[in-house]
Amino acid sequence: MENLSLKAKNIIKYFYDPDTFQVLKGVSFDVKKGEFLSIIGKSGSGKSTLLYVLSTMDTDYEGSMEINGDLLTGKTQNQLATFRNEHIGFVFQFHYLLPEFTSIQNVMLPALKLGKYSAQEIEHKAYENLRLLDLEDQALKRANKLSGGQQQRVAIARALINNPSIIMGDEPTGNLDSKNSKAVLEIFKELAANYGQTIICVTHDNDFARSTDRIIEMQDGLVLDGYHRLV
């Protein structure tokens, strides 16, 4: 139990627009600490929807969800925002940086919001993260002046700034060429192995998925029986 990072229990979700449609039909699974998990499945299988529920941003579901033993179901939006700030890092498909801010500012913002450390310490940590991702020289450039691969790596640096226990990726490599994809994969692997961070990624990329510790395959709103590995 102590080793569990995330516990999802019988998650059910409906879409109401345009017609009532059950997207998730009772999804349950556990993720261990330090595990690198990928969720795969065809379009419409509900894998992205599941990730948004797990990310705490979507609160309109049935069932329950715990992260690090905290029951998150039923908390208010503002409580969840505070929780995300401290415990969850996000890497989105379309990087989603703030275009008017520099790379370093983008990385620093969640930590400044958390307010645990001084601005100097945060800046130091942000530089370290950028260095880790080989972006040191891009630190003072505006986010919208960076290439797609660079932006994705800045987004990863941002996701790591508060040392979150879980990093969630929505097609983190979906927008990248194979070289950059590989780099991102390596970074994730290293984080899981060396820093004990749990990583959950939704992906279409079977090569990417094969490199992870575990794969959950979704179909029609259900997890397919058994954790079978794609070979």
Next chain:
Amino acid sequence: MKKSVNRQIAAVHLTSRIGQTIVAVLGVTFGVSMYIFMNSFMNGVNKAQDDMAFSSMSHIRIFNENSVRSYNPVEGFLPSTQTIFTIRNHKVMQYTDGIKNTLEIISFLEKQPEVTGIASQLNFNVFFRSGSKKISGLLSGVEVINEDKLFDNSSKVISGKWMDLNYQKSGIILGCVLAENLGVKVNDNINILTSDGISKNFVVTGIIETSVKQVDKTKAWLNISSARQLLTKNQDYVSDILINIKDKENTEPFLSKITPVVPYQIESWQVASQQLVAMTKIRNILAIAVSLTILFVAGFGIYNIMTMTINEKIKEIAILKATGFSGHDITVIFLSQAAIIGFIGSVVGVVLGYGISTLVNQVPFEIAGLSTLPIYYRYQDLTLSIAFGIATTLVAGFLPARKASKIDPVIIIRG
């Protein structure tokens, strides 16, 4: 720490779209400067009108109303209404006119701390005669020095000297149009004929030009003791006692204080010239209506710009929320942008409004004693305009900011 990161984000938003920020600031600037200009202008007009009105009117006037007291001698004996009677050629009984115990009243008034000036007058209608010309008008016997203190007459005398009235008991000062109509100049003689048929010659010692046409056309001044002589009245007799007090807007408490003591009619300027009060009030309402309309329009501009900005930044707001910023943080971020726009706009607006007013104050306008368009600044207008400017932007910024705070990150990130 949290606050400073919100402010930092607000600052980046404001500076990265500097053009839009400037447009929003200009909206407020325009509203605030118009507010200041309109109010200063209206205050200037009010003040000019007051100055004009109070050049011949005191704040408070004590007089003995010349009322007709009808007395029916038959009624007392025959109370029944059945009897029909007529009285032919019924005469009004002799009544007391003018104010008798002047010294007593004046010494009481002088003890009141609110009083800044007192002057007695003896006013009556006469005919001014010069050669074949005969013009009816008003003769005002005045206490020369006190009258000057109240109305600054000596500065309006265009030829001759006001103070000469004090020494020359047979001297008279005429309104400029009256002098022209009579065809007399300083040191010429004119004849005065009272309603009682007394006639006396006077020497013109001065000619006066007030900015009130009616006064210039019909009025003349002389020493009050000469006036008493002309009417064969004693040395205590006056028709009006004029009083100025420190705060002319606040005549009510003073009136209620002296009314029980003074046994004559007492009238404040507000009652005596209600149209003056009404016009002042209407102009103030007009000024406020116009300037608030401008601020309202400016507020709409800011509302539009903020709404547009927030629609453009909807993705970024979602990201901020995803990475842990609460709805409250988002409200603070956008509301502080509105506050900064409001503050800068107001301060610049005050400067601009002052500039516009100063410019308008140079425009020549030579009517009724004015030389340029009147402008009068009040500090309360400056502070109020800043308060209105900031309040407008905050209200205009609040709705979009609240909308932004309610954005659901999932909907945007899902795409």
